[in-house]
Amino acid sequence: MQSNEPPAPRTPSAPPPGAERADAHGAPDGPEAPDGPRPPADRPAPTGPPAPRAGGTADAPARPAPGGAGRAGHGGHGEDAADAGDGRHAGHAGHAGHGEEDGGEVGAARVLALPTGAKVVLVGVAAAVAVAVAAHLGAVFLHVAPSNTVSRQYDEQIDDYIYPEFEQNWKLFAPNPLQQNVAVHARAEVRAEDGGVRQTGWVNLTAVDVEHIRGNPFPSHIAQNGLRRAWDLYLGSHDDDERPTGYRGELSESYLKRIALPRLRPELADPGTERVVRVQFRSVRRTVEPPPWSNESADTEPRYRVLPWWPVDEADTPEAAR
Amino acid sequence: MTPAPVRAPRAPARARLTARLDRALVRGFLRVTGSALGPYQTAVVRIGFAATWLFFLLREFPHRHELYGPDSPWHFTLAERLIDGNDAFTVLMWSGSALWFEFVYAFAALAAFGLLVGWRTRTLSVFFLIGVLSLQNRSVFMGDGGDNVIHLMALYLVLTRCGRVWSLDARRERRERRAGAPGADATGVVLAAATGLALVATAALGLLSPGWTAFFAALWLGHAAWWAVRRFGGASWRTALAALGNLLHNGTLLVIMAEVCLIYATAGWYKVQGSRWQDGTAVYYPLHLDYFTPWPALSELLGGSGVLVMLITYATVITQVAFPFTVFNRRIKNVLLVVMMLEHASIAVVLGLPFFSLAMIAADAVFLPTAFLLWLGARFRRRPRTPAAERPAGSPATTAPGALSGPPAGTDAERPAGTPAGPPAVPGQRPAAEPRPGEPARPAPPGGNSPR
Known part of the structure; x- marks a missing residue:
């Protein structure tokens, strides 16, 4: 859904909702445009086992310096972590080591460092959120779409979910304006x-x-x-x-x-x-x-x-x- | 030439694909747990909707009784009967007293202001939701498409970390960071106690439905857990909880973006079916409806040229139908974004729908490029010049020294330059009057708030 994929199809799984992602790179559409979708540059050990990969994936550590090196790395980083968020992350890491996170920025590295149990829970929650998002959007879509075979079949369930708080109607001056x-x-x-x-x-x-x-x-x-x-x-x-x-x-x-x-x-x-x-x-x-x-x-x-x-x-x- | 070169790559190819997929999965997971994406976009959406609702409440202050008061034409008893049927949430039905109404109206306005400035954003976003739903659901038939968007976004914003930048919360956090550990946070404790008490009381009195009780309780407990973990928990706990929050935030942000796309998609798809949109005269008609012509001479002028009307009519449909697909292409998306915002700005004036237009612009803003938002933020910031400029909390120490004055800092520094040149914010002069008034088309609509 999001602006995620300029060129894109390689990372099918990684479409996190980064509104800014593509945007962040908006301006200089330099290096990241071509290789945006995958960040090879920051994957130091492409062949490595899962663990080391972390370093690469976690954009944060890879980007300590906002300036020079950052730029280069940036292209590669192209698509990861919400550049919007990242700036701060970089700063944060540099600043407080890993002091208190303020809640928004955790950093991939810290997530990776979590105990396995916690990671399992997180994966479960991530899946649940994904399902919830898909279900919500599906219901809203069927609610606003023209009546069709599917929406007729699940009419009751959809209405139960949508009404009263998610009701909407965007037939604005459509199909014809009032005349x-x-x-x-x-x-x-x-x-x-x-x-x-x-x-x-x-x-x-x-x-x-x-x-x-x-x-x-x-x-x-x-x-x-x-x-x-x-x-x-x-x-x-x-x-x-x-x-x-x-x-x-x-x-x-x-x-x-x-x-x-x-x-x-x-x-x-x-x-x-x-x-x-x-x-x-x-x-x-x-x-x-x-x-x-x-x-x-x-x-x-x-x-x-x-x-x-x-x-x-x-x-x-x-x-x-x- | 032999089988060898052929066969050899095959296995590795598959392995590489798997590995790549694997990596992508891990990366995606780390990204949605490791950070709350789009801090500036969510902040601008928060500010946009809070401001729209606040302006609306202030503007309607003289009419508030007629809109939502106990003796409004949509009388308390009428609302009661309707709400009995649809279970919409509104605290205004708790009492028909004028005093209670005044309190709720003031509460809604203050909540909007608090959310606007980002004070205790997590709590205030819930207050904002309560204010919006209470007033709108009290008199659904007073609303239009603008209210509808505000309603939805009020719900969504509760689950986003929308106060991480451009907020008093962010400022407080920077200060705490500078000071060392997080403070005792007496205000937070008081707020938590008050909201917790209010929740228990209302639930005990049977004022809240089980669903809403569970929803508010979950929010309260979530915040309480976060507070406790921040103060007393270990690093792992903090990380885990923050990651959970990020997951919710990112999922909801995706919903917000998809919602905006759905709005445009359906607005466009239904238009495609309309004969007036096909024959290129659709825009002419709203310009001749009494309810949508605050400036008849202007409407006459716009509706006077067949070519112009046809161009605007087609451009409107094309833009709306195309927008959801252009989000995958940064540049085209940005162009369409500018077009749509200008259209809405014109609608505000030409069709007399300022609040609808503001709400739509605020919704569009979720797709604004970060670089542009940073540039915008830098412009606002230039005057105050506080030491820790409005970067997301945490960055000050490492950001480039130029952060305060010049383009906002660090890795992003070069970007703003290349962003959409002008601030496409709100100039309303382009005669592109897109007809998308705040409301469902008249004859047909069972929807649009009506059948709640």
């Missing part, structure tokens, strides 16, 4: 103290959002997502007859009412005496005019979707609208 402006309107039925009932006119709730966004370098999520996503939630949780398909549908209705009521407040003659008893929503969709340089045409007449009247009770009314 219509949707505005949500609402009107209210209002009862005055004397019992008289009247209806307000339609109020464009979306206009409040748009007005906030216009000329604002940092629009609030309230304006950008509040009503817009509440409406999406409504659409996703109701059937064509405007009936909720589940409890999410009920939640969305209450949510919409609670967004609308404060915005309807200016319609009340006297908020002290008048009360909203029912509210009705509609959406107005207007297709965006096709680009002038395309020879398409589109019907840009507004299309309405009118919802039934909903009763309003105390719970639907945020304090701000009371």
Whole structure:
């Protein structure tokens, strides 16, 4: 996954997550480019038995001097240990001998020097981490990929793992960007103290959002997502007859009412005496005019979707609208 | 000519292959246990996300009640019912009181600040996670793609050693090193006691699910073990534990990078299927949506040229589809990285999605070249001039004396010069408006936070 392999295929096993690896050598793409993937230079005893190999593999000891020799060695070192980390390692070793490691840098040499038991445990953990990473990425991949035979088969397991915290959706303006402006309107039925009932006119709730966004370098999520996503939630949780398909549908209705009521407040003659008893929503969709340089045409007449009247009770009314 | 020369190489060839494989395995193992890779990349990701979230919280401060407060349009009881169904983590549901909400909001902001400056990074990354999840899960429908990335990264950052450079932790460590042994660390002990107590209390009160209890407990015990081993343990113990930490860090870093690739891959692959992306007009449409046009005149200008719109449309798709593969080629990757960051910077302005864009840029940053990051760090550092410049802890003694002023030191010294010339950080003027707003495409999306 990582930037690991410029030329590369020789070290199949060694793709540690070194974001910086390739990068580190980014600039001078000198010697390391060609032989990047394997560090022959720093393997003093290529023929040697495992143990000595350590010296070579452990980049740290091999690189005590940041300067001159380092450079040469560097090419060879090309790919090992995160150069980013290494600089420090070199310094560290030189500095404190092997005093306290700070946690980040251990150094291959010290790992090699661990007792066998500890090394076995480490190998086990490394394998476990590798498996966990693969499983996690596999699940996320299947979650974001189009529905396919595998993801359908393991649907339940994937969802159990992904929801709620790893949920994601990157269909950003895809497969097609939205091509219509949707505005949500609402009107209210209002009862005055004397019992008289009247209806307000339609109020464009979306206009409040748009007005906030216009000329604002940092629009609030309230304006950008509040009503817009509440409406999406409504659409996703109701059937064509405007009936909720589940409890999410009920939640969305209450949510919409609670967004609308404060915005309807200016319609009340006297908020002290008048009360909203029912509210009705509609959406107005207007297709965006096709680009002038395309020879398409589109019907840009507004299309309405009118919802039934909903009763309003105390719970639907945020304090701000009371 | 005879069989001999033919046969002879064969066996050794196989042996050599095995040996090579063997060596590669060992080397790989030593690398992922011996060091936490990408210290600068993880640091910049940490800083980027903490800053994005902090700015967001500050910007929304006047709207915080409406977003996440008990009386928000997404009322406490609505959130309660939704969360009953999906078990999302949020401490905000522990109480519907306004005071508790204010406390959590402040806590989230402080945690973001603490993580930003790298103070007690290990602990603060957990606080940051708690803050992010608590607020976002409280009102999922207020979020967009930017929140989604922050959410994921908050989870991942907990398992990375993201405070090893460019952090107060690193500075403290350098000081300790200079002073000799690690100090008694009263602050750490107090923090550990407080967090441990909080964990036990919340678990006892039944506020945490078993899964989260186990997760937090594992983190706490891990840190406690690390502290104990550092103070009292032998060298082997320290090495072994640090190696374990490195394994986790490196695995998670890989996940972060793969996650960024997945984001671009899916964003690109779904676009490829769209007729508007194919006919080269896709970018035109968001520029004419009321919700994404803070500057209508600018949008009009950009959307006015058919050629420009087509070029941006195609470039967007190509970049997104290609990016995951270019990570294997340093130079092309760096070019695309610059392109994508510029695109996001333009999106911030043109589509009015600054926080989404910031979050995406922070995510992209995991792929920035070390040399560039060092160069960047050196620029920031030039003014303060503390004796031990911001090299990773440990290096000061051996680094080249020039470390403080010039390019950052040592073996890396020559690299910065050749790095991507300009700081491609944030200039937003390129008219490349890539349409990737903070959110799932409208009509279809069951996902994108909605179905939690």
